Structure formats: structure tokens, C-alpha cells
Amino acid sequence: MKPTFSIILPIYNAGKTIESCLDSLLRIDFPTERYEVILVDNGSIDGSLEIMRRYPFRIVRESVKNSFSARNCGIRNSTGDIIVLTDSDCVVDPGWLKAFEASFSDNEVMACGGKIVSYPPKNAVEAYPSKIKAHNNEVSILESPLFLPWIDTANAAYRRTVFDELGFFDDIHFDVTGDIDMGWRTSLHGYKIEYSERALVQHINRSTLKALMRQYGQYGYASVRLRKKYRYYYENVLMLKDYGTWWEINHIGKILFHSLRNLFKKMDLNNLILCYIQLCVGMAHMSGMKQEMKSPRMISADRDALEKVEPKPLKSGYIVWGRDDERNLYNFETETKMVVNEFGLYILDHIRNKSPFESIVESACMEWDVDKETIEADVKDFTTQLQLSGFMV
Numbered sequence: 001m002k003p004t005f006s007i008i009l010p011i012y013n014a015g016k017t018i019e020s021c022l023d024s025l026l027r028i029d030f031p032t033e034r035y036e037v038i039l040v041d042n043g044s045i046d047g048s049l050e051i052m053r054r055y056p057f058r059i060v061r062e063s064v065k066n067s068f069s070a071r072n073c074g075i076r077n078s079t080g081d082i083i084v085l086t087d088s089d090c091v092v093d094p095g096w097l098k099a100f101e102a103s104f105s106d107n108e109v110m111a112c113g114g115k116i117v118s119y120p121p122k123n124a125v126e127a128y129p130s131k132i133k134a135h136n137n138e139v140s141i142l143e144s145p146l147f148l149p150w151i152d153t154a155n156a157a158y159r160r161t162v163f164d165e166l167g168f169f170d171d172i173h174f175d176v177t178g179d180i181d182m183g184w185r186t187s188l189h190g191y192k193i194e195y196s197e198r199a200l201v202q203h204i205n206r207s208t209l210k211a212l213m214r215q216y217g218q219y220g221y222a223s224v225r226l227r228k229k230y231r232y233y234y235e236n237v238l239m240l241k242d243y244g245t246w247w248e249i250n251h252i253g254k255i256l257f258h259s260l261r262n263l264f265k266k267m268d269l270n271n272l273i274l275c276y277i278q279l280c281v282g283m284a285h286m287s288g289m290k291q292e293m294k295s296p297r298m299i300s301a302d303r304d305a306l307e308k309v310e311p312k313p314l315k316s317g318y319i320v321w322g323r324d325d326e327r328n329l330y331n332f333e334t335e336t337k338m339v340v341n342e343f344g345l346y347i348l349d350h351i352r353n354k355s356p357f358e359s360i361v362e363s364a365c366m367e368w369d370v371d372k373e374t375i376e377a378d379v380k381d382f383t384t385q386l387q388l389s390g391f392m393v
Contacts, residue, residue, distance in 0.1 A: 003104060005035040005097055005157075006080030010062075010070030012042035014088035015051065017204050021088050022055045030097040038078055040070040048088075068169035068178040071153065075163055083163065085156040089204040091119060092155075099199035100157045110191035111158045111183075113137035113151035114199025124273045125212055126205045128281070131274060135203050140183070141195040142322050147230070147238060147337075148330060149193045149321045150183020155201040162186055173229060177222035184230065190319055190332070209277065213284035220288025237335055317352075320345065329391070336391045340382075343368065347382050351392070 007025065011018060025037055037057040041049050043065050052059055062073035067087075075083055082104060086092060093099075096114070103112040116135045121127035133139050137156075141149045156179065166185050169178045186193060206212040227234055318331045327345050330337045340348065346367065350360045357379070364375045386392040 002034065003081040003101065004079070005030075005082050005084050005100070006074075006078035007035060007037045007084045007086070007097075008040065008071055008074035008078065009037065009086060009088060010040045010042055010067045010074065011044060011048055011052065011088045012065065012067070012070070013044050013046040013048060015044075015046040015048050017089040018048055018051050020091050020204070021086070022052070022057070024091040024093075025057070026055070027094045028092065028097055029094040030101075035084075035097060036078065036080060038074045040074045042067065042070040064171070066171050066175045067153075068171040068174060072168040072171060075160075075168060078160075081160055083158050083160055085153045085158075086201055087154045087203075090116075090154050091202040091204070093200035093202075096199055096201070099196050103194045103196045103199070104157070104159070106192075106194070108192045109194045110162050111151060111156070111186055112194040112196050112199065113141050114155040114157070114196045114201055116152060116155050116201050116203050119202040119204040121205065123207065124270070125209050125277060126207050128212065128274070128277050129203075129205050132278075135205075138195060138197075140180075141193055143328075147233060148184045148187035148319075150180045150187070151193065153179040154203050155199065157199075158182075158186075162191060165189075170229075173225055174222060176218045177226060180226060181229065187319060187330070188332075190317065192319075193321065209280060212277070213280055216281045217284040217288035217291075220285040220290075221292035222288075223285075224289050224292035233335075237330075237337055331391050334390055334392065336389060338386075338389055338391050343378070344382055347379055348386070351383070351386075 009021070009025075014021075022039075028035070039052050039055075039057050039059045041052065041059060041061045043061075043063060049059075058077075060073060060077050062070040064070075071085060082100065084097070084100060099114065100112055103109055114137060116137055118127065118130040118135075121130075129135055135152055135154055137152050140152060166182075166189060170181050171178065174181055183193065206215055316333045318329050320327055320329055322328045322339075325341055327340050327342070328337065329340060329345075329348070343364075347360060347364065350363065355363075360379055361372060361375050364370070364379065365372055368375070
């Protein structure tokens, strides 16, 4: 039986963008009997609700003003096998659901993130997120530079069983970055997250510097909340022992450095404006971090909370994500993360299957068309690297 889909759309004071979003949902090219659209009004007071009523979609209400509470409300009221999420400032492609259906034809895929591109920008502020690869599922799923893969809810799809087994979005601790938390919880349980280039959504970015700074201020304090909730993994996997958020500061600093470098390469108005925006955004981000770091509120230890969920986080094996030339690995047994290429992944799979050394060398010679002596040396070096890094005991 073919899967059914439930599109969940949280809406709060989205009068400026909601019509473009809802019009795009009307243009979806997919059998109507196999999907539903649920609009979750989150207490709008700008006329958004009146606009929603003009469309043939189901409307439910969530009184708690939090986009993740609204998403949870939509999920509870839905019936589809696959929960599809987007935002009121997004425009979806007509082939959106067909692309997700193709990804979920692989029964091992439990979640999928689609491609997010910026809606044609009208000014430098709207163009900024694409300049730094923000709202980019390709990065969050295939690269995931901090910890594990996650999906931006501007363009996300999960099997219903993920929510049935792991619970809903954490709307107690997060009003932003709850999608990162959900992605990490999904990954820690060994569920496969896929990236779809064809499941396309255009994101309408913030249009004023004030709104952009407010958004990044929220990202700042939410990054500290993630640090609090995932303290065990930050300290023992990422080796970030200090309570501060050095990774986030370093990340913002790198972006500013690249902006300044581009400015020195080409001293023009566009690069000057980009540097100014980055400086403002970086200050807002760090201000948000500082605000949350002063907060005495502690978040319940994620490790203890995860142990109470069925199924429990995996204790053996590993998950793999990334591109062919650079694969990320996380070992559930040793709780270590490392990056390998295709050859390393090939050897690791054979080691995991307990293949004899000679058998590994022989099959690698055939697979990679390299002489035996070279392969033997490479396998020994890679095995030593695995042991020294603590990835394998």
C-alpha cells in the first residue's frame, strides 16, 4: 500500500508570506486522496487566520505560542504515514511530495530533508542566509559539522513511527532549534536520515536587519540550551569540556573572517554591506548566548531522558552520513566520531563483519585495483588510526 502524507504548517502572524505559501500547496502535483494539509494557528492577531479560512485546508489551533508546540499539535491531529513539515514563509515545489515519496521508497529511510533555497531576494539582508549556507539541509544532513545529522523543519519529513517511538518535538526547552534536537535524537537511535535534492522549497528570508538580528539572537540562546541538554555528548564526544560554547563563537568568527577576506579581495559596496550584516548578526548571536549562559535554569540530562525511551539509544554499531569523498561515522559503542573516505568505510565494514585480514586485503585489491603490498600497508595504517582515535576498542 502506498504511503499517505500529512503536511503540517505552523502559522503565527504570517500575513506577509502566508498566501504565497498556501498558493504553492494548492499547486502540489500529487493524488489528493493520499495527502492532507493541516494549518496550525498559533494565536495570530494580524489577520493570518482570516487568510487561512479562504483555503480548502483543515485548521486547528494551538494556544501555547511556540512553533514546536504548534507542530506537535498538527502531528497529533494528523493521520498520514509520513509527517511533512514546512513553514509559513516557504514556497513548495509542485513535485515536493513525489520527491519525498521516492526517498521513502527505501524502507530504511526514517526521515528526509529536502533542498532549501532562498526565495529571490529583494535586498542584501534577504540574500544573507544563502551567503553563509544557513537554512541548508544539504549541510545539516550530509556535513553536520557539529555532531549528528538533523533536518531544518522548513523542509522536513519523518515517518510517523519516529514520533510514536521517540516522542514529539521538545517544546519545553526549545522555541527554536528544536529541529536540531529532534534530528540528534533520531540519529542517536540509529535511524537513517536522507537528503533529497528534488524535494525543493524556497525560503522567504527576513527582510530587515532588525528582524535578522532578532532571529540570530534566538539562535544564540538556543545553542546554549542545546549545549546544556547534550552536555554529555559535548564533553565526551566533541571534547568541548568548557561550559561555554566555543564552537558557536568559532563558527561565527570564521564566517566574519571569510566576509572580511572577501572584502579585502574586492573592496566594493556589496562586500562592505555583507561584512556589516555579519558583524551585527554575530553580535546578536553572542548576546543571545550570553543571556542563556547567565540563566540558572538547567535542562534535564539528555542521556538520562533518552534511557527512558523505547527503543533506547543504540549501544553497538555505527551510523554513516556524508558525501562519497568524506563520510562521517559515529560509533554507538565507543561514543566516538570520525571522518573517513570511501576506502576507509569499505575497510571498516569488513572489520565490523570480522573478516580475516587476508580476506580484507584480497577483496580490497579487487575493489580498488591496487597492488597487494600497498593495500596491506593502508589497511594496517587505517586499523591503527581507528584504535588510536578510540573509534574501535
